Amino acid sequence: MNESISDLTVRKHRGMWGWILISLLIAVIVLAVIGEIVVHRAMPILKGRVIETLSTRFNSRVEMEGFSVSVRKGLEVAGDGLRLYPQDEVVAAGATDPLITLGHFSFHASLSGLFVKPMHVGTVHVAGMAIHIPPREMRQQTPKGQRHLGKIKILVDEIVFDDSKLILGTIKPGKEPKDFELSRIVMRNVGPDAPWRYDATLVNAIPKGDIHAAGTFGPWNNESPGDSTVTGRYTFDHADLNTIKGIGGMLSSVGEFSGQLNRIVVDGTTETPDFSLDTANHPVPLHTKFHAIVDGTSGDTYLQPVEAQLGGSEFTCSGAVVNVKGKGHIIDLDVNVPAGRIQDFLQVAVKTTPVVMTGRLRMKTKLHIRPGPESVSKKIGLKGGFTLEQIHFTNPEVEDKVDMLSLRAQGDPKAAKPGAEDVHSEMVGEFVMDAGRLRFSKLNYSLPGADVMLAGEYTLDGERFEFEGKVRTKAKVSQMVASRWKSILLKPVDPFFKKDGAGAVIPVKVSGTKSAPKFGLDLHH
Template sequence: MNATGEERVVVEERRRWWRRRWVMWTGVVFVGIAIAGALLVAWGLRQIQPMLRKKVVETLSARFNSPVELDRLSLSMTKGILVSGGGLRILYLAGPTKPDSRPNAPPMLSVDNFEFGAGWRELIKPTTRLVTVKVNGLRVNIPPKGNRGDLDNPKRRGQSALGIVVDRIECTDAKVTLETNKPGKKPLEFAISSLVLTDVGAKKPLNYTAVLVNPKPVGNVRSTGHFGPWQDDNPRDTPLDGNYEFTQADLSSIHGIEGILASKGRFAGTLGEIAAEGVADVPAFRLDVSEHALPLHTEFRAVVDGMTGDTRLESVRARVGHSELTASGSVTRAVGAPGHTTDLHVVMERGRIEDMLTLSLKGSPALMRGALATKTHILIPPGPVSVSRKMRLEGTFSIHDALLNNEKMQQQLNAMSERARGNPRLANAQDAETVSSSLSGTFSQADAVMQIPQLEYEMPGAQVTMVGQIELVGSRYEFHGKVRTAATASQMTTGWKSLLLIPFDGLLKKNGAGVELPIQMSGVGSAYDLRLDFPHNTGISVGATSGPK
């Protein structure tokens, strides 16, 4: 009984020993297989790496017909194969002959880093299809047309099939530079914070979603649309279309104006001629020479040269406050200085003078209100000076049904009108009729000073012709001219004063006017001083002074 039990114990111990040995050897085998597998994978990666590197270089070289440099490319196992690389440079987008290049010219396309994932089978296929490629630090430098080489070479048209096809490219921190060989002109740069390209193919349009950093005014532009196919023989003919949205753009980055702009619209055409239309709103638009803001709404149609950035404004309809205007012109890159030159022809047929005074002068309320019509040529050259100071204006204007916003000043004007018509007994605040005035003339502006060489002012009973200027900075103005009245000197007064002036009526009459006298008007903001203007100023006032000077 005991011997039999001991035998069973021995047998059980032998079984356990063999099980442990089997488990141990099985583990050793699995470890060996794993090591062998890892070595095989490492060997496979080492074998695939040069093959893939060659495929990348040959694909890009065939696509752009250019030498391609690739500093690094590595493979790792992460749910398949993860390929990463960097230091990619396509030297020039040209024909088989290297174009004449400038000393130390940058490569036409470079990438700091890229990565993509793929399976084993996909990598060893003759044409590898990649679902997504992530790119960081993309730089595109497009030289002037004369330095692009032989793009229209027949050999390009028969290039070999591409070894890699990409469905989607995701780019971050990209920049496109359009260089120029014109003296004094700086390259045009576009900073792109993010760019997603889908349906990428050499012979068909690709879809894109881009977020661009606009330098002036500072803000982000989000755009979606289609681009391509790229026209090798003439890049300007490459098709482009899309929609854009420009929000929270701070206009204070343009020296001299303030406000937050929002704009949206669409565009279509080619890189050489992009037709765009859209709307833009600035809820509180302000010039630095004034303390007041007005809402600005704009609808526009324009044609943009995508290779130079020059813009032709075909039609601009704007509303500033309650004033409506139309404009046409151009915005072109300046020669010899950074920035752009804006050249506009503006027509305002339904304007309000109070809106223009509110924007351009600090006084509050505006000196007058009334209907305004004007035709103006506006030229804004480049430079760091504020817009209000460097802006140059030249044009004509007319104001109808004008009333002064200061009640006391309007009462004085009413009284002057009654006297000028020969109704001195009505020339008081209670009985005088409220009269409106009309103004017309020509003007020009430079260095924030508006010159008015011709000003015609009319109110019932009187006509005034003047010349003068307005300083936008400080809101100072000064005018000199003459006033002509319908009534004679004696008809503008009552009682004994009228009798005393009768002998002088003949002396004061001139050119058919009852009285013609020299006058001057000066002031700051809404305050003004109106007085006689004899060669040696006697300081005699005509009784129209308002507010502190």
Template sequence: MDATESTGTAGSSNTSGNKTAGTRRWWQRAWFKWLLGSILLVVITLGIGVEYVLQHAGPIVRKRVVDTLSARFHTPVELDQLDISLFKGIEVEGTGLRLPFGSPAHTIPGPESDANAAPQSSTPRAFIKVDHFSFRTTFKGLLHEPTQIGRIQVDGMVLDLPPGSERGQLFRNSDGRNSSGGNSSGQLEPKSRVKLAFTAEEIDCRNVKLILETSNPNKDPMVFDIQSLTLTNVDQQAGMHYDAQLTNPKPRGDIHAAGHFGPWNVDAPRETPLDGDYQFRHADLNTIKGIGGMMSSDGHFAGVLEKLTVDGATDTPDFSLDISNHPLPLRTKFHAFVDATSGDTQLDPVDAWLRNTHILAKGMVAKVDHLGHDIALDVTVPSGRMEDLLELGMKSEPPVMRAPVTLRAKLHIPPGHVRVATKIELSGTLSARSITFGNPKVQDKIDGLSMRAQGRPEESRDAGSDRKAEVNSQLATTFNLAHSQALFSSVHYQVPGADIQLVGAYLMDHDRYDFRGHVKTDAKPSQMVTGWKSLLLKPVDHFLAKDGAGMELPIEISGEKKDMHFGLAHHGRADASAADIAGEMKQQPAPAASSYPPARPAR
């Protein structure tokens, strides 16, 4: 090979090498290797950062949750589990949060306990328990104190408040100081004040149960089940705003309440301030045995958890008792004091309108375990209508009487799972004036009696058959209603020309009544009739006159439902007591209207 060939071969070889170097792929170039290395470095750094956060954020969040609750409630805090997720900022979920009455390490010995004896329990009872809570924050927010939280969600919370004396004992050490670092007044000592590590704009709670323990060992605690509770403007000094939804068990209905709660009273939680407005809707009175109707109520309350003053109003357009099933409109305004330590409510007063009847009442509604409520009220009807009261409590239609009425009575509804009409007790006095009767036949009999008693027999036939009211009558009575029967120990009934004194009974379940007594008339017997009958009766005028009256006779007024029978009483029946009359009515079956009662018709 000559020199020329050697040179050419070498040149060809160099050209091929340069071409290979010039066509190198992009991922083989140096800049990509530098970029890839940088990305790997960032990922490694982020991984280290995430690992650091995961290792340190949990303890930071746990400490801030515990410190905040300890500072606010002056009690140790127990937390079973806390989980943190970093997919969307910092998401925190916790379970098993408890705030016990006192420190687990501190037990209070009894008055006869041995100082060397083992502690009775290392797990005190919790007064706040939370099943699950969650919230979200940011990396930046976590680095600042206090940590700002927009919304905390809570599911399953129990707030169990014991009587004040028990709470104070559990929180005080043997030297009288608060076990959480506070003094006996419930305020933190200055040296142990803890700055809140968390602040929240809103706390959204579901399935909340509030339990107010009673100091009376014979009574169960008051329990309120709250479906939803939203707390906003959460502030340690000024308290917070709340909005709650709950279902009232009896009468069953929906309650919405909103107002202010707090600030929290550390040493006496039951004395924490509470106020607000409520709306009670679709309250079904049929869930209470013996009464019916759909009630709504609005009102305002203020005070502390264990004792509230309530001002409100109710509206029940179709209130009824099952004994009559005559719906009447009922409206009330009330002022009440609710004592949550016993579950009792003092009503002072209740201002009610039953259609056209004005009713005033005051008294107590006491809670009785497992049986309901014991209601004892003083009732006054300063201005009412007899037909309203009769229509509410009697099956007869139309009402037996119509008249303006006044009433003073004591109302007692004992506890028990029976109809209200069966257990209601009412005793007092009632007076009515300008009475007219709903049944035209009855009114005609009263009109005819009045005309004869006045000595106007010639007018009695027309007055007793025209189906119109010629006379008004007056009534005053003393009564006692209990066990579905009303006993009338005194009935003073007056019509022009006649004065009637009666005793009697009314059986509510059977709508039957029986009254017996005496009637005194202004006219003598001979003056009550005309023609030859008048002449025949003149010799007996002297024998029937008594105590200045023209005549006195034993009478009986009895009936069933719409039928009333008025006549002379049989010998001895007019002098029976109200209790004896009721006993006789119960022993005998209800007779047919045509044959009841065995009374001689008046002539």
């Protein structure tokens, strides 16, 4: 009897668990069917909302290659190959590329979002976005005030972009589109009529480094996307100038910018504690403060102006960095050095150690750097004039020769000995620099008792001096020798050298290598 009751109890429990398992299985099947129905109905609903929201927001045609929805964790939405085209009039004007393309996007929302309009989305993740702003000339074809008759059906708090780019188009001959690589952007408060806050990292190819920027963007201008407003502050750290052939150093920069995508005004500073050129490889600290305008329609940058300090020398420059299609950039600047030190410029440009001379420098010159793969030192060109004051030659032998020349030219040859007191001298010149050479059409060197007028060239590697000219002296030839007998013997030749009110005009030649130039008479003249 007891066994029968026990068997009955076991059978009842087994029957109960069987019904529970069957019920769970039925529930799973029902949920799966419901989920399938939800996905089946949610997919066209959500796809329509995405397309209508974007079409309304950007007033343009929208295409999408792939779209999927999952309900495993609420609503998980993903899409591929999304394209937004410019307005029809802009396309008709020739802007056939999509205005915006998205390689892939995804976002998560609650199931209740299907029944709420507009749907609220926290974060949208986007990969492989490209924004292609048509040239201004094409955008001007757009009728003002026309808007797409749709509704914003999805509101987004934040969009995260990875591996994106911004391309500013141009139809100007000889120009290439301006291409900005954007490794990561986070946009917040993405509303239809207010600026969006962003935090972005831009990839800078030359000099190589990442630029971090944060600020506001928009509102997006449907009729003219290139006129959409952008503001922000940026930092650019550890930019390797060695990626520019012929230049060395590590640059850092901070600043702020504002304007439109196709015309951005930038104010900032740069610090390069070890700036160098390959003509010398002598690091010199370089600091700049600049005001620049970036024209996105052409890729050109206008510097207005740059205030710079190289070592202990302050100078300014203004001009343009012009984009040349398929070649790179042409740099044209007007440079003004009101009160610099010649040793700072010689140290950065010339290999000779120590620098040939020190002194106070005033200079105005036009700087031109042509495009091309060569080193900057091979492409750079200068043309201008300068004045040097308080000149001192760092080579004691050279300085002694200058000091003794001054004493002889004043008619005091007996005092012209090594170790004589340094004289104050001045140099005025007009020059052209290219292909690593300095050519002087005029090089006038004045010191007590004499004026030296030369022309010639000097290679920046310090390997060759070659100058010819004349020395005008206060004293006669016979008065410039210490020996009484030599002075008497030279008196007959005084008339041959006495010219134009000078005691003597003597042809000279300066030649040599490195830091050991040689001075002598030019007997051919």
